[in-house]
Amino acid sequence: MTEGVEEMSRILIVEDDTEIVKNLIILLSEEGFASFSASGRKAALEAIERETFDLVLLDVALPDGNGYSLCNVIKRKGDIPVIFLTAMGDEASIVTGFDLGADDYVSKPFKPLELVSRIKNALRRYGKSPAVFQISDLRVDAVKASVSKSGKDILLSALEYRLLLVFLNHPGQVLSRGRLLEELWDIAGDYVNDNTLTVNIKRLRDKIETDASNPAIIKTVRGLGYRLGD
DSSP states (O other), X not given: OEESOOOOOEEEEEOSOHHHHHHHHHHHHHTTOEEEEESSHHHHXXXXXXXXXXXXXXXXXXXXXXXXXXXXXXXXXXXXXXXXXESOOSHHHHHHHHHTTOSEEEESSOOHHHHHHHHHHHHHHTTOOOOEEEETTEEXXXXXXXXXXXXXXXXXXXXXXXXXXXXXXXXXXXXXXXHHHHHHHHHHXXXXXXXXXXXXXXXXXXXXXXXXXXXXXXXEETTTEEEEOO
């Protein structure tokens, strides 16, 4: 049974530079955030209509529009903190961003730890924070990147931990093997093949399940994939 499980804070990155996006996803994943990306204004609006996000990292110069107008739309849609992350660091640009409702303004090139601190501060101001997950006797602290079972620490490899985070961030959803491969590839920035996925699911179950032959945390949905236990 799943007890007290909350989704990780979900961050939408609106940025067309794929290298910056890749590095941000890795950075934020290591800090316990779930990251999603949109390469332009149109894609960002579609994502916001389709899903819920806890914070938006937003570039000003987008290939199909202006980040300032997008910030205005985001603020009208809900109580979502927006941090501008842009090369436009002149005073006029910063003032414009704040006038349109931005919660913070970070100039590129940014310092990773400073950006993470600003994200956490913005989430705290809005009453949101990264989650601690409790599933039966398994506890996952996404902030400290620690996992324990019945009070005893469990040592996971980097890939096993990222795999566990994918399940925790999609409670109740059936995740196909293809979807898991996509998620792991996005997070790690490295290619993960099907055989590697099989091996890591088995290793993860061996470490976190009470009975790996009858898993209760990572359950198999025959013919479809896997899901987090309920």
